[in-house]
Amino acid sequence: MIGQLLARQIQRYASSSSSRRITARLQEQRYVEVTRPDGQQHKYPSIWLRDNCQCSECFHAATRARKSHWERGPLHVRAERVRFDEKRQQLIVNWEDAHNSSYDLDWLQQRDFSVEARQRYLNEVYKPPAQLWGKSQFGDVTHHFEYHDVLKQDAVLLDWLQALAVQGFALLHGAPHDEQVVRHLAERIGYIKRTTYGDVFDVKSKPNAGNYAYLMTPLPLHTDMPYYEYKAGINILHTLAQSESPGGANLMTDGFYVANTMRRDYPDYYELLRSVPVNWFDIGHDGDAGKPFHSLWRAPVISLDADGQFARINQNTTKRDSRFTVPLEQALAWYEAYDKFLQVAQAEAVEFKTRPGDVFVFNNLRMLHGRTAYEDSPQNKRHLVGAYVDWDIIYSKLRTLKFPDAKD
Ligand SMILES: [Zn+2]
Incomplete structure (x- = not known):
């Protein structure tokens, strides 16, 4: 079911992004805002993005596990620059400590913080x-x-x-x-x-x-x-x-x-x-x-x-x-x-x-x-x-x- 939902979402994106673009911007250093061509926005805390960086240094994909790097914590690392890569359909974040993160759009979609998305996840999966x-x-x-x-x-x-x-x-x-x-x-x-x-x-x-x-x-x-x-x-x-x-x-x-x-x-x-x-x-x-x-x-x-x-x-x-x-x-x-x-x-x-x-x-x-x-x-x-x-x-x-x- 997750797969089907996802496919629909990606399809929607693919068709709409051919004419207009998805944009990303930093908001007060605390949030990253991804705006879809239809104007709908998804907002993610910067610290959450850093905490959930998917690169191999931060995340062990085979065990779906965050690597335990909290000690050198993301709490005070600021995002310097964000952009949306249309070709790869990824959000790119450059951090002030020279670390770079990229997030697939569908991965972000599944983790949307809106009330409806959270409720949907709780009802369908939890x-x-x-x-x-x-x-x-x-x-x-x-x-x-x-x-x-x-x-x-x-x-x-x-x-x-x-x-x-x-x-x-x-x-x-x-x-x-x-x-x-x-x-x-x-x-x-x-x-x-x-x-x-x-x-x-x-x-x-x-x-x-x-x-x-x-x-x-x-x-x-x-x-x-x-x-x-x-x-x-x-x-x-x-x-x-x-x-x-x-x-x-x-x-x-x-x-x-x-x-x-x-x-x-x-x-x-x-x-x-x-x-x-x-x-x-x-x-x-x-x-x-x-x-x-x-x-x-x-x-x-x-x-x-x-x-x-x-x-x-x-x-x-x-x-x-x-x-x-x-x-x-x-x-x-x-x-x-x-x-x-x-x-x-x-x-x-x-x-x-x-x-x-x-x-x-x-x-x-x-x-x-x-x-x-x-x-x-x-x-x-x-x-x-x-x-x-x-x-x-x-x-x-x-x-x-x-x-x-x-x-x-
Ligand atoms: Zn990383």
Whole structure:
């Protein structure tokens, strides 16, 4: 896609520059301005140009790496002269220390500092923007895929990962009765994130359950592992056997939609949910090896990223520590906000019941999920198998699928 965009841009340039020229000029020594024949301007900080000089002395092309020359830094080296070379379609900068740099026009274009160009890069390459959805939109945002297509076709794999990134979940159908299905899917993306529950784990009712999820009781809306700093990115849940009792249905709410509703309708509550740190914890024994663990992570219910976007929802009533290490008044106010958050989440929850062969996959940083109560019988025991994969791995896979020719 980058390649296509680029080709279009270059074409546009080639056709327009035949009649009029591209010019470059220095602005107050701080910026370099490149003006296209149609009058559109692109402005780059001089220091950024020097920092990103592409010559072999400054840049190691084979590893796409800036050579570490900051110590003799570009900060105070001034650009003396700039010009645009029409023939080579390059910006040429002569620096006062006698160093010379040249930059391809298309390389500069891809690094345009305008608001639109930056947003386009963030949306197309960094992360696709999330489509927030409420209960009434569930039908429209549900994407279905065939398990075997995801395993065999890159185009389907891309669509599946894109749905996970944008809508936050997807449903796969037609998986075989095989406990390795979740592993095959995780390895199709990259690799499994191992946790204290193992790499592939069973979700079924167990005698003497060490985790609330292993009971037949209703499982209230939650995210998995809020007590990890590096919380698992997606949850892959394969239904091997479903309960024939009326229960055992999945519950799900878009946590980012709930956060957005809080921000819009209850700004004071939102501020508390975004800022008050909650202690999330888990104490127990590792399923296989029986090793003890004591997990603890302090984070607000709504976490934002560096761009101010929703990054992570933390909510798990069963894993919220009774130690609430905030001032008294803050604890008091927080409960009001939390109560409203759960009320909105519950009101927006959708309910559906997977069948054997279905694989329900969702963004664990975003979706609240749960389950209605069910009853096993000797002939019918509900059995799900799960595995986790991290978003670093998923986004990386998504980019390699979208931009197989990306070089820098
Ligand atoms: Zn250089």
